[in-house]
Amino acid sequence: MKRMLVFAIVLMISMQGVFAISTNLKDSYKPGETVASEIYGNILEPITKDSVEFRRGHVLVPFEYDLKRLGDKYYLWMITPENEENYTLIIKDITTTVSGEIKEVDYEKNFTTKGNLSDYSVKPGFIYAQSDFELTMNLNQDMEKSIQINFPNKTNIVLKPGENKFMFSIGGINKTELRNITIGKYSLPMYVIVNKTITADVTNATKEEEEEEKEEKIEIRTENQSGQRFENFSIYPCSGTDGLNGKICAADEVCSGKEVVSADGICCNIGECMKKEQVKKGGNAWIGYVVAALVIIGGVFIWIKYKGVKKEENPIEKAARQLSPRSPYFFFAFFFGDFDFFSLTSAGAGWGAG
Numbered sequence: 346m347k348r349m350l351v352f353a354i355v356l357m358i359s360m361q362g363v364f365a366i367s368t369n370l371k372d373s374y375k376p377g378e379t380v381a382s383e384i385y386g387n388i389l390e391p392i393t394k395d396s397v398e399f400r401r402g403h404v405l406v407p408f409e410y411d412l413k414r415l416g417d418k419y420y421l422w423m424i425t426p427e428n429e430e431n432y433t434l435i436i437k438d439i440t441t442t443v444s445g446e447i448k449e450v451d452y453e454k455n456f457t458t459k460g461n462l463s464d465y466s467v468k469p470g471f472i473y474a475q476s477d478f479e480l481t482m483n484l485n486q487d488m489e490k491s492i493q494i495n496f497p498n499k500t501n502i503v504l505k506p507g508e509n510k511f512m513f514s515i516g517g518i519n520k521t522e523l524r525n526i527t528i529g530k531y532s533l534p535m536y537v538i539v540n541k542t543i544t545a546d547v548t549n550a551t552k553e554e555e556e557e558e559k560e561e562k563i564e565i566r567t568e569n570q571s572g573q574r575f576e577n578f579s580i581y582p583c584s585g586t587d588g589l590n591g592k593i594c595a596a597d598e599v600c601s602g603k604e605v606v607s608a609d610g611i612c613c614n615i616g617e618c619m620k621k622e623q624v625k626k627g628g629n630a631w632i633g634y635v636v637a638a639l640v641i642i643g644g645v646f647i648w649i650k651y652k653g654v655k656k657e658e659n660p661i662e663k664a665a666r667q668l669s670p671r672s673p674y675f676f677f678a679f680f681f682g683d684f685d686f687f688s689l690t691s692a693g694a695g696w697g698a699g
Contacts, residue, residue: 365441366452368421370434373456376427377485378463379531381470384412384419389447390440392419398435399423406432413473415536416523422470425458432456465490465504467528472535474515480528482509492529515539583612594618 366386374380384392392412399408410423421436436452443450465484472478484490484504491501497517515537523536583591591612594600602616 365443365448365450366436366439368434368452368454370454370456373460374425374458375460375463376425376429376458377466378425378458379422379466379468379470380425381420381422381531381533383534384421384436384452386439387442388419388439389442392436392439396437396439397421398437400433400435401430409468411469411471412436413471415471415473415534418523418534420471420534422468424466424468424470425463427462429459430457432458465492465529467531467533470531471533472526472537474535475538475540477512477514477516479510479512482511482528483507484509494526494528496526496528496535583607583610583614589614591615592618 366384366388368382368384370380370382391414394410394412397410397412399406399410406426408423408426410421412419412421414420421434426432432455434452434454434456438449439452440447440449442448462485464486465482467480467482469480472480482504484506487506489506490504492504493499493501497514502511518537518539521538523534525532526535527533583589583593589605589607589612591605591607591614593607593610594613595618598618598620600611600613600616601619603614605612605614
């Protein structure tokens, strides 16, 4: 009696996780049938396709399936194998609440495939669409079959033996919604995300930003170096339709023209942004030219000065010749400070007295 009581308590504890999570799966299906089921429960953490296993006894069995969250609900679809067997669906590590406590549980559901092969299947077994989508329908018969659908409009479509592909348009849906559509004998959950509203919001936001940019100006208070205060004058964007038609130079660039203050920073309003290395090369070039010119002029001066030093010349004649504006020595001595009129005159007088 005690053993039975303990077994019952253990069974009840182990079944709590099963009761916390459930599905609307049936106990049996035809082979090759499409199955779509909602997963119910307080699911606190996302569950994915990787959490799902199918077993025959203890052996893993490959199924064609998927699991996804549609809106705020989770759905699972699968196509049953074509042989008659007993299977177990396992969804592992589901974070949920059990008696008010957060726990991780595994959900298990046994089902059987039996009877004749399903006449046709549909995949995927649910639709998650942001644009037009495609459904594949496989007819397991040798004759054509007509089935009724209700999306996008109520009509009949004809399935041919084997694989059939049909495109469906979501153009008539104006809002994001979760709904069920009928494809022959199947009712498939469909979650459609419509971007029209989002696009409109983005467009309106963009227009508002453009208007703000056109009207952009900053009211500031500042002082110049003399202490004079300027108040409430407007600063406009550097670029743009109503801007200054300028450009903000990069950190390694300088403006070759006029710089003005803009709402974006210092704006190169007249001129262009140039690399600092280019400006440096161009700005120092004149120094080399001046040095070269001075060297040439100095060389010419030395050559002229010492050209006729072979014999002593009368200082008076020399001074008279140098005083002549036509003399090259007069030109160079005047500019380079080597001309001393009084010294030459004194020297000439002394030479004549001797």
